[in-house]
Amino acid sequence: MNPNQLENIIKEKYNQDTRVPNMDALWSSIAPELKKEKRRRALLWWWCGLALIIIVGASSILLKSHDGKIDPMIEKSSLVENEEKSTEPTITNVKDELVSTDNHNSVDNDARVNSEPVMSESFLTSQNQQVLASNFTPVASIQDRFFNTNETVVSIQDVTESVSHSIQRKARDLLWIENIEGFRIRPFLKDREALILPTAFANENVLLDNKSKIIFAHGLRFSLGYGLSRQSLGIQNGIGQSILNHRMSTERALDAIQAQLEYRWYMGKHWSIASGLQLDVITVETVHQFENSSIVELQDTTATVTNSSGETYAIVENVSAVETVNTRKTRYNYYTSLSIPLTLRYRHGFGKWSTELGIGVSTSIWSKNTGFIQNEDNSEYPLNQDEDMLFKSRWYYQGAVELGLSYKMRTDLNWHIGLKSQIGLNNLGTSSNPISQKFNLFNLQSGVDYRF
Amino acid sequence: MTDSQLIKAILRGEAKAQKALFEKHTPGLFQVSLRYSKNEMDAEDVLQDAWMKIFKGLSAYREEGKLFAWMKKIVVHTALRKKERAWFKNESTRIHDIRHPKVDPNAIQDMTADEILGYVLNLPEGYKQVFKLFVIDGFSHKEIGELLNIEASTSRAKLTHARKWMRETIMNANKLYAHES
Numbered sequence: 001m002n003p004n005q006l007e008n009i010i011k012e013k014y015n016q017d018t019r020v021p022n023m024d025a026l027w028s029s030i031a032p033e034l035k036k037e038k039r040r041r042a043l044l045w046w047w048c049g050l051a052l053i054i055i056v057g058a059s060s061i062l063l064k065s066h067d068g069k070i071d072p073m074i075e076k077s078s079l080v081e082n083e084e085k086s087t088e089p090t091i092t093n094v095k096d097e098l099v100s101t102d103n104h105n106s107v108d109n110d111a112r113v114n115s116e117p118v119m120s121e122s123f124l125t126s127q128n129q130q131v132l133a134s135n136f137t138p139v140a141s142i143q144d145r146f147f148n149t150n151e152t153v154v155s156i157q158d159v160t161e162s163v164s165h166s167i168q169r170k171a172r173d174l175l176w177i178e179n180i181e182g183f184r185i186r187p188f189l190k191d192r193e194a195l196i197l198p199t200a201f202a203n204e205n206v207l208l209d210n211k212s213k214i215i216f217a218h219g220l221r222f223s224l225g226y227g228l229s230r231q232s233l234g235i236q237n238g239i240g241q242s243i244l245n246h247r248m249s250t251e252r253a254l255d256a257i258q259a260q261l262e263y264r265w266y267m268g269k270h271w272s273i274a275s276g277l278q279l280d281v282i283t284v285e286t287v288h289q290f291e292n293s294s295i296v297e298l299q300d301t302t303a304t305v306t307n308s309s310g311e312t313y314a315i316v317e318n319v320s321a322v323e324t325v326n327t328r329k330t331r332y333n334y335y336t337s338l339s340i341p342l343t344l345r346y347r348h349g350f351g352k353w354s355t356e357l358g359i360g361v362s363t364s365i366w367s368k369n370t371g372f373i374q375n376e377d378n379s380e381y382p383l384n385q386d387e388d389m390l391f392k393s394r395w396y397y398q399g400a401v402e403l404g405l406s407y408k409m410r411t412d413l414n415w416h417i418g419l420k421s422q423i424g425l426n427n428l429g430t431s432s433n434p435i436s437q438k439f440n441l442f443n444l445q446s447g448v449d450y451r452f
Numbered sequence: 453m454t455d456s457q458l459i460k461a462i463l464r465g466e467a468k469a470q471k472a473l474f475e476k477h478t479p480g481l482f483q484v485s486l487r488y489s490k491n492e493m494d495a496e497d498v499l500q501d502a503w504m505k506i507f508k509g510l511s512a513y514r515e516e517g518k519l520f521a522w523m524k525k526i527v528v529h530t531a532l533r534k535k536e537r538a539w540f541k542n543e544s545t546r547i548h549d550i551r552h553p554k555v556d557p558n559a560i561q562d563m564t565a566d567e568i569l570g571y572v573l574n575l576p577e578g579y580k581q582v583f584k585l586f587v588i589d590g591f592s593h594k595e596i597g598e599l600l601n602i603e604a605s606t607s608r609a610k611l612t613h614a615r616k617w618m619r620e621t622i623m624n625a626n627k628l629y630a631h632e633s
Binding site for chain 1: 465467470471474475478479482483486487492495496499500503504507508571572587588615618619622
């Protein structure tokens with residue numbers, strides 16, 4: 001007898017087995033589970049619907065609530081802005097105004113500058129020397145510097161409130177130069193505000209560089225689902241980089257914890273919808289470094305400010321004293337975020353490898369708690385409840401694109417690596433730019449899932 | 453009602469269609485389940501879990517005309533995972549050693565299913581699954597690789613060893629039979 005014959009006989013014998021299960025008993029144990037499953041599925045739809053309603057509802061509330069509302073910080077810090085609320089600049093008209101200021105003989109420009117109430121505004125230096133700033137005349141290169149640079153305007157996350165800006169805010173700063181309105185680096189340098197601005201502005205490296213933030217997030221990811229081996233428990237580490245357009249500050253996350261509970265609903269072989277809850281706790285150290293790289297020459301009462309490249313970009317007349325500032329403050333903030341993501345994913349497998357493309361939205365509630373602020377000499381800066389915004393919470397909205405790659409090490413063990421890009425909106429903006437933006441260049445995550 | 457009609461009815465939410473599909477395929481799937489379970493009770497448990505997965509996964513099922521093969525794969529997968537979990541829990545899943553039946557190989561045609569099972573069940577554990585999956589249930593080496601988390605080439609090698617083992621066992625049984633008679 002050859003092996004094939006034997007195998008055929010074995011197969012035949014197996015097929016002769018006529019044992020049958022107790023069909024009724026088996027069905028009676030399956031039927032209630034199927035009903036439960038149907039309810040679970042309905043619940044998931046409700047959950048997805050609820051997540052969408054929250055995202056859309058919160059977005060509309062946010063947009064409405066910022067309609068015509070002035071950010072309290074801006075209100076406090078910008079005296080002239082308040083007076084000029086009705087003619088609050090937009091990008092376009094500020095540009096136009098700047099163009100008009102190129103021509104110093106412009107009647108309109110002269111009339112406006114002369115009418116500014118802050119022309120005689122006086123500022124106190126730290127030595128209580130009075131500095132009179134008037135006829136602060138911008139030169140054409142200022143316009144070039146701020147509008148023809150590669151400084152991005154999309155990546156704003158206002159962590160420090162006082163030093164991040166949208167382009168509108170930046171435009172206002174330019175307007176300030178014309179108006180000598182005053183620029184306040186709050187809450188740290190209240191007494192030095194008149195001198196900080198030209199010094200800080202002169203330092204192109206500080207101003208025009210995009211500061212980036214790198215967050216190393218370690219945490220557990222719990223993933224629950226159903227279907228064929230859909231339940232999984234995973235652990236993952238992530239490295240993320242966000243481009244933040246912070247002026248004069250750098251920040252880094254000291255530590256981060258990320259926990260995610262995800263329910264995933266598979267719609268066929270390729271498509272799935274995931275939703276759940278994600279908790280992030282991050283400690284961020286923000287360092288504000290104001291360097292004096294500009295040179296201020298005082299001749300009689302005229303101060304000439306040149307930047308590090310030797311360009312003269314500001315001439316201030318009627319100046320009685322000049323103080324340059326080089327200071328450093330470190331601020332520690334604790335952020336907690338609870339997010340509801342909703343992601344649609346498409347998966348395609350190639351043997352043990354598979355790729356996954358996802359697109360999603362999420363809404364988060366962020367709360368920020370200012371721990372403490374250190375001066376340069378490590379002494380503690382006294383916190384002020386109003387100005388330092390010791391605690392506040394914000395809604396945050398994000399759109400995300402994900403690209404993942406996974407390798408099935410065993411049927412129950414899956415290694416994955418994923419790249420996630422997010423662009424988000426929050427309500428940390430200013431009155432003229434109510435919604436500021438955040439752009440996470442990438443968030444790289446890697447880990448293993450155990451499917452059970 | 454054809455399988456395709458039943459699937460459409462199930463996806464429309466008809467509970468009766470679920471039961472109809474269950475009644476149509478349970479006997480066949482139970483045979484599959486039995487081959488990878490240690491007893492009938494275990495096989496029923498496997499089948500229960502497998503049917504839940506089948507109903508949940510029906511919306512994903514796209515291969516027209518191969519429904520039973522798809523369901524069979526789910527049953528085998530469920531049984532193998534159950535066995536792995538039992539191993540983790542340190543449960544004994546070993547089938548009690550069955551002594552090689554002393555039969556005349558020429559009379560193999562007259563052997564009962566249990567006697568035939570005796571040979572198959574005595575295969576070393578690593579070969580047994582591959583042998584059953586390939587010979588009895590007709591899975592390809594690629595599919596076996598996916599089910600057992602091994603390479604297709606490993607599956608091929610294990611099958612060769614299993615066949616050799618079967619041949620030698622039967623030859624030994626034949627010698628023993630000749631000696632004793």
